[in-house]
Amino acid sequence: MMEGTGFLPAILVIVSSGTFIINYVIAIIKGHIDVIFPYxxxxxxxxxExxxxxxxxxxxxxxxxATMYARYKFIERLIERTGGARPMLNKIALGFGLLSCLGMNIVATFQETVETYVHDAGALLFFxxxxxxxxxxxWISWQAFPYGSxxxxxxxxxxxxxxxxxxxxPTVICAILVGKSDDIRWKGDEKNYGFHLASAVCEWTVAFSFIFYFFTYIREFTLFTMTVKAELVEQN
Structure with a gap:
């Protein structure tokens, strides 16, 4: 049984990796995309899919x-006890993390072939x-060392x-050079295929960097728990 809040990053890693892999497999089986590095x-x-x-x-x-907020509260308590990391840096990191989740929701809501510009803006925000x-x-991990990590x-x-x-x-720059394309199937002889391939490879690299990064949270999250406290407000 996983102790503390280790289940939070574990769920994030499992669901995020499953999102990439399951959709890729289904799209390949259905013949909707190319096997070699689609976006x-x-x-x-x-x-x-x-x-x-x-x-x-x-x-x-x-x-x-949920994971980013739990990390924020963990660092907040760590700062109270040991110092090291800066409270403002912890808040700024949380803000950027929440913006990335907003970008992810935009990507999920506005599909690439339906609302291209909104989808691309969401993807840019996310990445x-x-x-x-x-x-x-x-940076926070090194500031708090040897506590926490x-x-x-x-x-x-x-x-x-x-x-x-x-x-x-290269993910962003090559995607700009590729430009807008209505066809998601690349044959390899298109003018901008090299830019497409470079952008797609780097996009997958960034995505799995996120997964591996949150994987490093799991052991750390087993060291603390979080509780929700409900208080009734007295009404006159």
Missing amino acids: ISDTGTTPP SCIFGLMTSITAMAGV VTGVVYIVLQT TRAVCRTRSLISCVAVLALF
């Missing part, structure tokens, strides 16, 4: 909000603020953050 959104464009993509992405966003979030959390965890988070940052730029 993540391409795997959730056509029914029935579009329905699963929207549902699981929304659940992932909710799990992300950019998500990367900023994990960079800030890595081990040196190995801090180094792992630093590595994942570096990979995400390096992959983010």
